[in-house]
Amino acid sequence: NAGVTQTPKFRVLKTxxxxxxxxxxxxxxxxxxxxxxxxxxxxxxxxxxxGEGTTAKGEVPDGYNVSRxxxxxxxxxxxxxxxxxxxxxxxxxxxxxxxxxxxxxxxPGTRLTVL
Amino acid sequence: LAKTTQPISMDSYExxxxxxxxxHNNIATNDxxxxxxxxxxxxxxFIIQGYKTKVTNEVASLFIPADRKSSTLSLPRVSLSDTAVxxxxxxxxxxxxxxxxxxxxxxxxxVKP
Numbered sequence: 001n002a003g004v005t006q007t008p009k010f011r012v013l014k015t016x017x018x019x020x021x022x023x024x025x026x027x028x029x030x031x032x033x034x035x036x037x038x039x040x041x042x043x044x045x046x047x048x049x050x051g052e053g054t055t056a057k058g059e060v061p062d063g064y065n066v067s068r069x070x071x072x073x074x075x076x077x078x079x080x081x082x083x084x085x086x087x088x089x090x091x092x093x094x095x096x097x098x099x100x101x102x103x104x105x106x107x108p109g110t111r112l113t114v115l
Numbered sequence: 116l117a118k119t120t121q122p123i124s125m126d127s128y129e130x131x132x133x134x135x136x137x138x139h140n141n142i143a144t145n146d147x148x149x150x151x152x153x154x155x156x157x158x159x160x161f162i163i164q165g166y167k168t169k170v171t172n173e174v175a176s177l178f179i180p181a182d183r184k185s186s187t188l189s190l191p192r193v194s195l196s197d198t199a200v201x202x203x204x205x206x207x208x209x210x211x212x213x214x215x216x217x218x219x220x221x222x223x224x225x226v227k228p
Contacts, residue, residue, distance in 0.1 A: 041218045042202065043218040044218075080142050090158045103164070106158025108158060
């Protein structure tokens with residue numbers, strides 16, 4: 001099993017450009033998450049999904065959109081990138097809620113730079 | 116979800132036992148305590164989880180006192196490869212609080228030779 005994979009690994013954007021980050025998991029997990037991590041900071045939850053066709057806002061959702069059309073995929077979109085969105089983005093998945101008792105499996109991350 | 120407090124950083128030497136304490140004074144009855152490890156340029160990795168008393172696996176031990184207001188992650192005989200950030204999370208099972216997941220800044224452990 002590949003676990004959780006993320007595409008791309010690195011990306012440089014200009015302010016105002018758009019892009020989509022793809023997360024895929026092959027563990028048949030119900031829950032999927034998108035986090036961002038800034039230098040010296042912990043992870044902050046952007047959006048999450050509790051199942052196919054569902055999405056919900058996390059702690060820092062502004063400037064991002066997500067879609068979960070297939071159970072195994074969770075897409076994170078930036079419609080108009082801003083320098084403040086320069087960060088490392090992590091995707092994760094779990095069988096059930098990750099708040100307790102349900103291990104989250106993380107992808108390798110996508111390093112995004114917005115100029 | 117319960118707010119957690121951890122030391123920002125800790126130093127240790129190879130071969131020593133390291134104990135990282137997490138405070139969670141307002142832990143709820145149905146909350147579990149989970150620890151993650153994150154190496155540079157990688158996503159976090161689950162280490163251990165517990166509800167009360169002591170839990171041990173091949174990587175670490177987790178000590179939880181009777182009042183559950185704190186927990187201690189114990190790493191036996193650390194090596195240079197244990198240099199990482201360690202996060203303490205507290206929360207219940209179930210979907211109701213998923214949107215409030217908080218990893219916090221974690222504890223940066225630096226193991227020296």
